[in-house]
Amino acid sequence: MAKIQLDHIRHAYTPELARAGTYALREVDHVFEDGGAYALLGPSGCGKTTLLNIISGLLIPSEGRLRFGGRDVTDLAPEARNIAQVFQFPVIYDTMTVAENLAFPLRNRKVQEAEITRRVATMLDRLALTPKANRKARGLTADEKQKISLGRGLVRNDVNAILFDEPLTVIDPQMKWVLRSLLKELHREFRATMVYVTHDQTEALTFAEKVVVMYEGQVVQIGTPKELFERPRHTFVGYFIGSPGMNVLPCRIENGRAILEGGSVETRSAAPGAARKIELGVRPEFVRLVPQGSEGSLPIRIDKIEDIGAERIVRARLGADKLAAILPEGAEVPADAAVRFEPGAVNLYADSWLVAERD
Numbered sequence: 165m166a167k168i169q170l171d172h173i174r175h176a177y178t179p180e181l182a183r184a185g186t187y188a189l190r191e192v193d194h195v196f197e198d199g200g201a202y203a204l205l206g207p208s209g210c211g212k213t214t215l216l217n218i219i220s221g222l223l224i225p226s227e228g229r230l231r232f233g234g235r236d237v238t239d240l241a242p243e244a245r246n247i248a249q250v251f252q253f254p255v256i257y258d259t260m261t262v263a264e265n266l267a268f269p270l271r272n273r274k275v276q277e278a279e280i281t282r283r284v285a286t287m288l289d290r291l292a293l294t295p296k297a298n299r300k301a302r303g304l305t306a307d308e309k310q311k312i313s314l315g316r317g318l319v320r321n322d323v324n325a326i327l328f329d330e331p332l333t334v335i336d337p338q339m340k341w342v343l344r345s346l347l348k349e350l351h352r353e354f355r356a357t358m359v360y361v362t363h364d365q366t367e368a369l370t371f372a373e374k375v376v377v378m379y380e381g382q383v384v385q386i387g388t389p390k391e392l393f394e395r396p397r398h399t400f401v402g403y404f405i406g407s408p409g410m411n412v413l414p415c416r417i418e419n420g421r422a423i424l425e426g427g428s429v430e431t432r433s434a435a436p437g438a439a440r441k442i443e444l445g446v447r448p449e450f451v452r453l454v455p456q457g458s459e460g461s462l463p464i465r466i467d468k469i470e471d472i473g474a475e476r477i478v479r480a481r482l483g484a485d486k487l488a489a490i491l492p493e494g495a496e497v498p499a500d501a502a503v504r505f506e507p508g509a510v511n512l513y514a515d516s517w518l519v520a521e522r523d
């Protein structure tokens with residue numbers, strides 16, 4: 165397995181697009197550590213597939229270098245990169261048995277027969293496919309076939325990385341979490357460098373140790389699910405991750421306080437400098453409802469209250485700005501409501517980027 169270095173990678177699909185400054189990847193300069201499980205997460209068109217194809221070698225980037233374990237592979241063909249790929253649709257041989265499918269990549273690499281038998285038996289066991297080892301793949305269900313695709317990548321111990329492109333798209337919802345947990349277990353056991361493309365935040369947050377959030381051709385943050393929740397580096401991360409997403413409220417700064425409609429809030433942030441747009445970000449989980457007039461509170465107008473099981477979501481307005489709050493079970497909604505933000509849960513953004521905390 166290998167560390168993947170993306171060294172100032174940029175990509176435009178044609179020279180005309182490059183001249184017009186239209187880059188599918190604007191600048192990616194990051195390292196995926198050896199043995200890490202990364203999810204590339206972002207909305208349609210943000211550049212996830214472009215980045216994955218650059219790693220696999222289907223695309224050569226317009227600019228920048230790609231290295232596996234320190235070796236420059238930018239100009240190598242896909243076959244020469246030693247990468248395993250799992251796609252949306254299972255890629256397996258229908259006329260072969262399950263065991264033969266798993267053995268295939270090893271036979272191709274002339275691994276000794278005894279070693280093939282051992283590794284295939286281990287993989288069949290991990291995938292819970294031992295009872296079907298000698299069945300032709302043709303008659304299997306979609307999730308069983310996709311398990312074989314995963315197994316074909318994992319059975320090899322010589323790959324630099326395993327790349328997954330929305331691998332659970334065709335899997336039934338109830339089987340999705342089974343395969344996701346299985347993949348996570350297999351990662352813990354085999355420690356392959358894994359890069360997993362998805363636009364589904366649940367999938368990304370449950371699979372990955374590090375989530376790579378992409379937005380408009382850029383990596384806006386690489387972090388653990390906890391980091392993305394607590395300290396989104398960009399307002400996009402704040403509202404893309406979480407349900408409902410982070411509240412983003414326009415404000416201005418005076419004497420270290422954020423001035424919003426109806427009041428002000430203490431922040432721990434440094435002075436934001438000469439930004440055009442200053443915003444305060446606070447997650448709905450950290451917005452408390454209190455009676456109007458309470459100390460440090462901001463008056464709101466409630467639009468509606470949504471019941472989502474144990475919790476309720478209050479949709480309200482702070483002046484003209486929309487605001488969501490998550491009410492814990494049993495919490496009261498005051499007749500004349502105001503909000504108070506939990507100290508320490510308020511982030512400040514200058515032109516959409518997180519402002520560092522004061523020293």
Ligand SMILES: Nc1ncnc2c1ncn2[C@@H]1O[C@H](COP(=O)(O)OP(=O)(O)OP(=O)(O)O)[C@@H](O)[C@H]1O
Nearest residue numbers: 177178188206207208209210211212213214215363
């Ligand atoms: N072959 C191509 N020629 C020109 N532009 C392309 C080509 N492929 C993708 N693009 C553009 O590059 C940008 C990034 O596309 P990409 O497919 O990488 O996004 P994505 O995040 O994978 O989206 P999706 O989730 O829909 O697959 C988009 O603006 C897209 O229109």
